[in-house]
């Protein structure tokens with residue numbers, strides 16, 4: 022039976038159930054009948070409750086049918102979710118009188134692929150109502166109510182009330198074939214959303230530091246995840262490109278490069294430039310005055326000052342771009358300056374809606390529950406970080422039409438962002454039940470001394486230096502393994518970069534982002550354990566198996582449609598089931614936006630593969646090393662594994678290499 026036919030059959034079955042329930046309701050609602058049946062009022066009440074419950078059940082079933090019908094055949098099915106849905110139907114069908122029975126499904130146990138534990142909860146509920154039933158009997162009733170399907174080979178009520186569920190080999194084998202033919206396709210996520218992701222967002226004239234590196238890495242990966250499942254993603258770089266610091270920068274620029282308007286100033290080290298101007302600002306009153314004047318001129322749109330501002334921004338931009346290029350990040354610049362012309366209207370709107378109060382010359386907005394109010398207009402009339410974020414949130418919701426906004430920003434800014442989100446609700450810009458607005462926060466990066474990650478002299482570590490160091494260390498590792506003797510110069514360069522950047526990214530992503538983590542090159546480049554180095558090696562090795570077996574890509578393609586995937590060996594079975602959890606993992610990541618779950622999964626795939634490869638021959642060679650037998654089904658299982666890891670790499674923005 023094809024997948025579509027199966028889904029339709031399931032939908033039809035549910036529809037039949039709906040019809041049946043609707044008839045029942047009609048029957049119950051018929052007053053004539055009730056009279057004829059001699060039903061009197063207390064019983065009528067009971068029936069009314071019954072009626073309401075049935076109505077609830079119908080609605081639920083209707084929703085399930087609708088989801089089933091929406092599921093496109095190209096979506097990879099999430100087996101865990103199917104098990105949950107089917108057992109949900111069965112439980113509700115078996116015990117329509119009981120409300121909110123959790124459908125408790127557990128992953129593989131010693132006895133089965135899945136286990137349903139709902140019977141025990143039902144048993145307790147019934148007991149509370151004075152009904153005593155053995156759990157096994159309840160479990161049997163659930164099993165009997167399970168819709169017919171091709172997914173399971175065994176569904177059995179154990180004496181203790183657990184229901185043991187085994188997946189059908191044919192079903193799993195068919196799914197692996199489908200992965201081979203179509204690739205691991207994304208699961209169904211329902212309605213496409215417009216997602217605005219604010220990430221990276223460094224500040225002009227200041228160095229991009231490891232905090233920004235985290236935001237950049239996590240943000241890029243989340244965007245890839247969202248795009249992969251089909252959402253419409255707008256990637257925004259909320260650059261810190263506006264503010265009073267530009268006054269001193271421009272004043273210093275004018276002094277140091279008086280002809281900056283005609284000759285592009287050769288600022289190589291903008292950070293040093295920033296420091297110089299800061300020293301002058303702090304020590305020289307006359308300079309300070311000129312800096313203030315420069316800010317006013319810049320804010321009033323004076324052309325020369327705008328030009329100076331742009332020149333400074335450009336120096337930073339080029340630096341940032343170098344990092345983005347190396348890390349394969351794509352992002353649209355939309356810095357704080359973009360919102361400047363729109364801020365006046367926002368302040369006006371908030372004033373008109375009476376959300377602002379005047380205190381000591383400042384216009385502030387109180388947010389219930391927040392420890393401090395937002396300063397929207399300073400006493401000198403200037404705008405703040407909060408003003409730009411208020412303007413940005415409205416713009417993202419109303420102009421960009423975002424229905425899901427993400428802010429990938431360090432945890433230290435949580436109070437600020439939470440206040441901005443609340444302010445947006447207070448201002449009536451969105452309904453939190455409709456739009457998802459979230460702070461995707463992350464902890465700080467620590468050095469190996471467990472203190473804030475800094476250079477020996479206590480300076481912020483420059484990202485470019487960090488990337489360079491990574492490449493150098495990756496090269497050392499490859500040379501240690503003698504890879505430089507086997508790879509061409511070009512291949513070596515590719516491998517070095519893939520390993521270095523892959524490890525830096527993976528190291529970040531594989532830690533729960535809510536926690537801080539220790540930055541250690543030694544650990545991230547270790548090819549044992551849950552690291553990109555290990556996964557990259559595993560992937561390259563898996564990809565080389567077909568090549569070693571002398572099976573061409575064309576032959577693989579043909580075999581994918583013709584060869585049945587045999588899953589008789591326990592390690593084949595384990596691997597295949599593991600691969601099919603991919604869509605579930607993706608759905609989980611979309612739900613809590615914690616990418617480390619995907620990393621853990623890929624690591625599990627790689628280790629499960631390793632177990633399989635150690636105990637299942639894919640190729641048999643004779644004593645002379647000549648290939649005498651190729652097990653095509655197993656070669657295909659290798660390919661399916663590689664394609665799942667490959668899809669994971671894509672989301673994590675890790676570049677695999679053919680040779681390393």
Ligand SMILES: NC(=[NH2+])NCCC[C@H](N)C(=O)O
Nearest residue numbers: 219222223224259260261430
């Ligand atoms: N919409 C935002 N506030 N995004 C985050 C901006 C981060 C800020 N530029 C910083 O470096 O701390």
